Amino acid sequence: MSVRVRFAPSPTGYLHIGAARSALFNWLYARKTGGKFLLRIEDTDLQRSTDESTRSIIEGLEWLGLDYDEDLVFQSDNGPAHRAAANRLLEEGKAYRDFTPKEQREDKSVKEDISERARAQEAEGKDQRSNPFRDLPKEESDRRAAAGEPFAVRLKVPNKGQTRFDDIVYGPQERSHSEIEDLVLLRSDGHPLYNLSVVIDDIAMGITHVIRGQDHLTNTHKQILLYEALGAPVPQFAHLPLILAPNKGKLSKRKHGEVVSLTTYRDRGFVPAAFRNFLALLGWAPPEGKEVLTKEELVEYFSLEGINRANAIFNFQESDPRRWTDDKALWMNAEYIRTMPLDELFPMLKTELRANKLWREEYDDDDREWFSKTVNLIRERYFTLKDFSSQGRAYFSDDFDFDEAAVNKNLRKEPRLRELLNGLADKLENVEPFNAETSEAALREFADEAGVKAGLLINGSRTMLTGQAVGPSMFEVFDVIGREASVTRLRSGIPWSM
């Protein structure tokens, strides 16, 4: 039987990186096994679900390069099927109507509520199975329902026995039925609940392997009970360790802000392949230790068995702007930027430069060679695509800012420098041809004549030409900026009047 997996997010906000990682693992497994990767939007919570969120999920997957097969499924379209399944179980006596009035519950105190109820139940000697309606005769149940009395539908969990399954990641799992309550399938307003919906939809979609977050590990037993009640084959399960915040708590938008949202990485200049690569390494390790892997290599090496069981911490420091996200993610991105084929980098650069009005169409044809050379020169020290339009601005435009610290360090320190740099400009004006070698020779010669260290002129030039104190080899910069612009910039009065 061929593998069918799915990614089933609920569209209640941005795509969380944890969810993105689940999607990745599902996708990898499908591609590895030649199976299908399906996408289902779990939009049954109408209040919280938005179209915008659905769009961002689809865009996010696309950005990561995770293409899905077959048609997109909206869970909300399957409401009737969910209800029909619940009613069938009711007919077959595998579920029952619970006429207990619905309890109002405050969302914030659920956790305490649960504990309190559990303690109270224990004190009264009740167990999960103590529901007065569990064994209500069918006729009476039918009569009360017909009379219009509201009811929820609950699964009749067997008193004795246990469910067991072999999780591909976590190994054999066993849970006694006595630990499982009679879960609600249908609310009293007829709305199907999560556990029912997933199971029905997974059956309908022919899912063979359920790969999802570890937060569903214990609930899996309930779902297995449903598969069995429904007479459907139980899929294989593989639960993934969770991704936690540095304090080992939940990674949430409210607490941690934009770091958890996938779109942030797109917007802040990540190369999709780099982020995908980083994500794959959270909870999984390639068998041979090589960590920088192409999409194809990820598919080749991936296996569910290789997934780690302990939760991973997403390591970032909110207080430090340089560590706004995980160090390794940033490193991975830089690694991709400086080593990936230019052909693949160009489209991303085009988008980035265009957004900042730094793109010129000639970069695609006449100036292609110059553009390649320039990008190659500067990409080595950049971490994100954004750096090309910020730190790299001076390479693509004459209109750039001077970094004040750089001006202080490289220009103001030496009073004669303004005059010297003007002299250098005069000298460079007559260098023929103008390139890295000749500009170097000219600069060194000029330094000798003036009796100053070459470094003084080099560093000064760097700041005059790029506005910064750091950057590539100065002579390469002269070459790339060109004679005309170099000379003009050397003579500029701007930094001197700052």
Next chain:
RNA sequence: GGCGCAUUGGUGUAGUCGGCUAACACGCUGCCCUCUCAAGGCAGAGACCACGGGUUCGAGUCCCGUAUGCGCUACCA
């Protein structure tokens, strides 16, 4: 409260059937290179493998217990 899962340097992980002087990557420190910053090269710091006990000639690896963290326990998803 109950149940489940996890626990290897700051972080991500590797450690097959028990032999480890505990490996790799990121980060960190220093040196080299050098016109700066990176990259690269080299060197290094950092883990009594959560703790306690047991089995064994020998335990990160097996068993039991404890602690801590996380998850689930909803007419949320």
